[in-house]
Structure formats: structure tokens, C-alpha cells
Amino acid sequence: MTSQTTRRAFLQTAALGAASLALTRTSSAGKAKGKAASPARLPNIVIVFTDDQGYADLGCFGAQGFETPNIDRMAAEGIRFTNFRVAQPVCSASRAGLLTGCYPNRIGILGALGPGATHGIADSEMTIAENLKQRDYAAAIYGKYHLGHLPPFLPTRHGFDDYFGLPYSNDMWPKHPTSKFPDLPLMEGEKIIEYNPDQSQLTTWYTERAVKFIEKNANRPFFLYVAHSMPHVPLFVSDRFKGKSKRGLYGDVIMEIDWSVGQILDTLKRLNLDDNTWVIFISDNGPWLSYGDHGGSAGPLREGKGTTWEGGVRVPCVMRWPGRIPAGAVCNEPAMTIDLLPTIADVVGTKLPDHKIDGLSIRPLVFGEPNAQCPHEAYYLYWGNELQAVVSGKWKLHFPHTYRSLVAGGADGKPGPYKDEKTELALYDLEADIGEKTNVAAQHPDIVRRLSELGKKFDEEMNRTKREPGRVAVEKKAETKEQKAGPAGAKSPARKKKEATQK
Numbered sequence: 001m002t003s004q005t006t007r008r009a010f011l012q013t014a015a016l017g018a019a020s021l022a023l024t025r026t027s028s029a030g031k032a033k034g035k036a037a038s039p040a041r042l043p044n045i046v047i048v049f050t051d052d053q054g055y056a057d058l059g060c061f062g063a064q065g066f067e068t069p070n071i072d073r074m075a076a077e078g079i080r081f082t083n084f085r086v087a088q089p090v091c092s093a094s095r096a097g098l099l100t101g102c103y104p105n106r107i108g109i110l111g112a113l114g115p116g117a118t119h120g121i122a123d124s125e126m127t128i129a130e131n132l133k134q135r136d137y138a139a140a141i142y143g144k145y146h147l148g149h150l151p152p153f154l155p156t157r158h159g160f161d162d163y164f165g166l167p168y169s170n171d172m173w174p175k176h177p178t179s180k181f182p183d184l185p186l187m188e189g190e191k192i193i194e195y196n197p198d199q200s201q202l203t204t205w206y207t208e209r210a211v212k213f214i215e216k217n218a219n220r221p222f223f224l225y226v227a228h229s230m231p232h233v234p235l236f237v238s239d240r241f242k243g244k245s246k247r248g249l250y251g252d253v254i255m256e257i258d259w260s261v262g263q264i265l266d267t268l269k270r271l272n273l274d275d276n277t278w279v280i281f282i283s284d285n286g287p288w289l290s291y292g293d294h295g296g297s298a299g300p301l302r303e304g305k306g307t308t309w310e311g312g313v314r315v316p317c318v319m320r321w322p323g324r325i326p327a328g329a330v331c332n333e334p335a336m337t338i339d340l341l342p343t344i345a346d347v348v349g350t351k352l353p354d355h356k357i358d359g360l361s362i363r364p365l366v367f368g369e370p371n372a373q374c375p376h377e378a379y380y381l382y383w384g385n386e387l388q389a390v391v392s393g394k395w396k397l398h399f400p401h402t403y404r405s406l407v408a409g410g411a412d413g414k415p416g417p418y419k420d421e422k423t424e425l426a427l428y429d430l431e432a433d434i435g436e437k438t439n440v441a442a443q444h445p446d447i448v449r450r451l452s453e454l455g456k457k458f459d460e461e462m463n464r465t466k467r468e469p470g471r472v473a474v475e476k477k478a479e480t481k482e483q484k485a486g487p488a489g490a491k492s493p494a495r496k497k498k499e500a501t502q503k
């Protein structure tokens with residue numbers, strides 16, 4: 001048995017099942033304003049997406065040295081996915097998969113975009129926010145966006161009404177321990193409001209915005225995307241959580257994220273939105289192991305961020321929607337972030353884009369329906385444009401590829417070294433061997449053949465049909481100037497200083 005729901009959960013699902021959904025799906029498309037009291041009201045959707053949080057970095061996933069009571073309560077009142085993956089184990093690519101329902105290589109968003117990037121999400125792609133605009137959802141993102149920092153790519157051009165946060169990773173700033181970066185912009189809408197902000201306030205600021213957004217939109221359907229900059233290094237925490245955990249700064253940071261989730265859940269409850277809101281908590285990839293005590297833990301999983309081993313791609317995932325998602329359910333079926341856009345469209349009754357996407361609706365899994373199964377024959381794990389592994393049910397086949405493996409973890413915010421390793425063609429039974437330790441390819445030539453053929457066919461189709469990202473034509477000279485000036489033309493402290501000196 002690969003999917004479990006408790007008997008109690010099953011009965012709840014049966015009792016509370018289809019009635020409200022039918023109403024939701026048949027309510028007239030478009031304008032939902034002024035229908036707050038109607039039982040047909042469209043559900044609110046909240047996605048909390050953390051950065052580099054490992055598979056074992058929640059209480060309900062076995063965290064040690066810190067507690068996450070609010071997210072654990074979410075799990076107790078909802079469903080915990082033990083076999084949930086991201087589309088690629090790195091920031092931009094992972095976010096591209098989440099927001100568009102596509103493998104990131106299909107839409108040309110790979111790796112982690114830096115301040116020098118001149119590409120980003122194409123106009124023709126459809127984000128979850130744009131999809132929900134079909135039914136007039138209010139949409140906001142608070143936190144790290146990372147699908148392009150230049151104006152055509154910003155959230156406000158891709159379905160979000162409101163944006164506050166960092167356009168890319170919080171370590172892309174002048175204090176990076178090993179690389180040079182320009183000043184880090186903090187953005188509001190399409191404007192830079194500050195450079196190199198006080199990162200100890202980021203989690204608080206995102207949370208305050210999230211709460212205000214819920215309050216403001218309590219009478220209409222909304223999509224809230226809280227994309228925490230933490231626990232990506234450099235780690236920062238407010239004074240309230242400093243020294244609170246037994247796991248040092250990393251544990252403190254997770255405790256503050258848990259507090260943030262608690263604030264959101266409390267707000268939903270206070271505004272009587274609790275049973276009409278679907279809250280989803282996921283991490284964007286596994287732990288950044290080279291940062292040692294400032295990185296997370298993948299628990300029993302092999303390797304971490306930046307690899308297609310389970311430690312890189314399998315992440316903690318919890319969902320809660322009282323009355324719709326059975327309490328205390330556990331789903332052990334495979335699922336992926338690319339499935340969220342089609343699942344949301346399925347639940348809300350919006351149309352999918354005309355172009356190809358890769359995700360499929362996992363609604364039966366989310367709602368804990370008995371014997372629900374993953375709708376994919378296989379998931380395809382790419383690193384960049386290289387297909388490195390295929391997951392089908394309990395089987396995972398790695399094609400021969402090079403990957404980074406930790407030599408020794410760093411400490412206090414400084415990274416330790418990786419070395420390159422190479423894997424041969426290797427088959428793992430993830431149900432018996434979640435740590436990918438024992439290659440059983442020789443014992444299962446039929447499975448190896450089937451997964452190899454699936455991978456080959458998919459990869460050929462992908463290479464034939466993948467699309468280009470959006471690009472901004474910037475001359476080399478202009479590009480440098482643009483970088484210095486920042487995304488919206490505001491002057492960085494370094495530039496102001498330089499100009500002052502010139503004068």
C-alpha cells in the first residue's frame with residue numbers, strides 16, 4: 001500500500017466530500033466579488049515556500065533541536081506528503097516549476113538567476129496567479145521571486161497585484177563569503193525601496209504583509225504566495241527568536257518561519273476564512289550541505305541541494321484545508337510542485353494554458369481519497385537540461401551522471417568544499433531504500449529497460465518542444481550600467497558614493 005489515509009480521515013472525506021466542490025465548480029466564472037457569504041465562494045489559496053529547508057527540518061518530519069508547532073498542527077489537521085519533490089533542486093528552476101506547472105527546462109529557467117541575468121519568465125507562460133485571474137483572484141507575493149529581476153519578468157507583470165521582497169537570493173550581496181555581488185535590492189511592486197536591507201527583519205516583514213493582504217481581501221478570493229528568503233544563507237533571525245533553539249541559528253530561523261505560518265493560520269481563523277482556505281507548505285529544494293551548521297538536514301536522504309538524489313529533490317510538504325483535506329492524513333504517493341497549478345485549476349475551475357505543461361491534477365491525493373494514486377507514469381529529474389533520473393512508483397533510475405558531493409561542511413556562514421562524483425546507471429527501490437544506498441539494477445533488468453525507455457522518449461520530446469525564456473536585449477555596456485543602477489533604476493549606495501566622489 002503506497003497511499004494511506006486513516007479510517008477517520010476517510011470518513012471525514014466521505015461526509016464532507018463533493019457538495020461544496022460541486023457548488024464551487026458550477027458557480028459562475030469570473031466575478032466572485034460580493035459573494036463572501038455564499039457557500040459557492042471560491043477557496044483562498046496560500047502557498048508558503050521556504051528556501052533550502054531540508055526534508056527533516058520540520059517537527060513532523062523528525063527535526064531535532066527545534067520545534068515547529070504551527071506547521072505540525074497544520075499536518076495534524078491536514079495532510080503530510082512524504083514523497084513530494086520539486087522540479088529541480090535549485091532556487092529559480094524550482095520556482096519556475098512551482099508557478100508554471102512545467103519542468104523548468106521546458107520554459108528555459110535554470111539554476112539560480114543572478115543580478116546579471118538578462119532573461120526571465122516569458123510573457124507567454126502562465127503562472128498560478130495568472131491562472132487564478134480567470135476567476136478574479138487577488139494575488140500577492142511576499143518574499144523571494146527569482147524568475148527574473150528586470151521589469152518584464154517581475155511578479156506584477158505575471159499575475160500578481162502586489163509584491164514585496166527580494167528579486168533573487170539573499171546571498172547575492174556584497175557580504176557574500178566567496179563571491180562578488182552588487183548591492184541587494186529590496187523591492188516593492190516594481191520599485192527598489194532599499195539596498196542591502198536588514199535581513200533579520202525579512203521574515204517579519206513578509207509575515208506582516210501577508211497578514212495585511214489577507215485582511216484586505218477577506219471578502220474576495222485570494223492567492224497568497226509567501227516565498228521566504230530563509231533559511232537560505234546568510235541566515236538571519238529577529239531578536240525574538242535568537243537563541244531559542246538547540247540547533248543554533250538555523251533552528252532559530254526555522255522557528256521564526258513556523259511563527260510566521262502560525263500568524264497566517266491565526267489570521268485565517270480570526271477572519272472566519274479557515275475552512276475556505278487551502279494552505280500549502282513546501283521547501284524549494286533540499287539543504288545546502290556545504291554550509292554545515294548553517295545548512296539544513298535531509299535526514300535519511302542522500303546528498304542535498306543541487307543534486308537529483310533524494311536529498312536534493314524530496315522536500316517536506318504539508319497541506320491543510322479543514323473540512324476538505326482529512327485531518328491527520330499521510331500521502332506516500334509521489335507528487336511534485338509542477339502538479340500544483342493543474343490541481344488548483346481543477347479545484348477552482350479555471351482553464352489550463354493552451355501550451356503544454358507537465359504537471360497533472362493530484363486532487364484525489366490532496367483530498368485524501370481512498371486508494372488515490374499518482375497520475376504520472378513517471379517524473380523526470382533534470383539538472384539544467386540534463387536528464388539525470390526517472391522516478392516511477394517506488395523505482396528510481398539514475399542515468400550515469402556527475403554530481404557534487406560534500407567533502408566537509410563549513411561553519412558559521414562559510415561554505416565547505418564539494419567534490420565531483422560520478423554515478424553509474426543505478427536503480428533504487430525507494431520504498432525499501434529511501435537513502436539510495438543499494439543499486440539493484442542487476443536484479444531488475446526489466447525495470448531498468450522500462451525506465452530507460454521512458455526517460456529517452458521524454459527527453460527527446462522535451463528537446464523538440466521546449467520553449468525559450470523571456471529575454472531583454474541589453475548591450476554589454478548598458479547591461480553593466482543597468483546592473484549598477486538596479487532593476488528599476490534606483491541608485492545603489494555604491495553608485496551614489498561613486499557619483500559623489502566624481503562630483
Ligand SMILES: [Ca+2]
Pocket residue numbers: 051052090091232284285
Ligand atoms: Ca533554494
